[in-house]
Amino acid sequence: MPELPEVEGVVRSLRPIATGKTIQSVDVSETIITSKANGKEAIIKGADVDVFKEALPQMTIERIDRRSKYIYFHLVKDGIPHLLVSHLGMSGAWFYVRNLHEIEEEKFKRHSHVIFHLEEGDMLVYADIRRFGELRLLESEADHPPLLLMAPEPFDQDALDHYLAMSILPKYENKAIKEFIMDGHVVSGCGNIYATEALFRLRMHPARKVKRISKERKIQLFNEIVIVLLDSIENGGSTISDYRSINGEAGNMQNRLQMYGKKNCPICGRKTLQKTIGGRTSTYCGACQK
DNA sequence: AGCATCGACCGGCGGC
DNA sequence: TGCCGCCGGTCGATG
Known part of the structure; x- marks a missing residue:
């Protein structure tokens, strides 16, 4: 993908x-x-x-x-x-x-x-x-x-303020955080893989309501999204399922993912959980992500 | 008016 | 072996 x-x-x-x-x-x-x-x-x-x-x-x-x-x-x-x-x-x-x-x-x-x-x-x-x-x-x-109507590029200087402003709109405040960050009007380019990774890195539960997250934690989450996106770019992206770069080249980021597609949590070893959030399959650790 | 839900676009593949 | 149904990024129509 x-x-x-x-x-x-x-x-x-x-x-x-x-x-x-x-x-x-x-x-x-x-x-x-x-x-x-x-x-x-x-x-x-x-x-x-x-x-x-x-x-x-x-x-x-x-x-x-x-x-x-x-x-x-x-x-x-x-x-x-x-x-x-x-x-x-x-x-x-x-x-x-x-x-x-x-x-x-x-x-x-x-x-x-x-x-x-x-x-x-x-x-x-x-x-x-x-x-x-x-x-x-x-x-x-x-x-x-x-x-x-797309959100600013995540690496642009106005992207964080845009994301914070969207997070307090009525249409978004009751949404699950994972659905929120995967919305292209909120953050550009963050799909299921990188939303899953950013939430895990911050130990945040993907179903947590936007309005139940402090401004500080929201900022931390945005920063994690930027970090995983940049890390993935440096590593040639994730070659999962049907993604190929030009002429069929594969990336290496799939080997660096910690939660997406994992059976067990890399922190505590418990079986990961799957839940449909915003219509998409979401993988997370029920013990480590709150 | 603004928001939520649903259908459209599809073939690969897991599961029975 | 064969077939059914799930999966998913995004938009536009419908409610």
């Missing part, structure tokens, strides 16, 4: 090889063409396949950035800027290859859904096993309002 650190890894790998390249043509898989023809919003969001395919040729990739869990491809054509927004969903991955056979894992190769043909035969391939990801072509961020 790609969260902020995994997306950062993808962007850092992609940036040096794809920046400056111009898109020649776009191929879309039959699977996606059929889904879209049946009125489904499969991967390519907010535009028909034909419109998407015809718009992209001759656009040059000027810059690649990460914003929360999204990849922003800043494009330009005839001096006019465009923005291709990519979200990996549960199982999306990018590959930079000359031939689809270079995608070694069969399950990704089989689900190569959108292929951007670049110069000199290079291809930028978006593969997505479960098709929860998205590609959205915009003129700018402002054309898709949800993007404007």
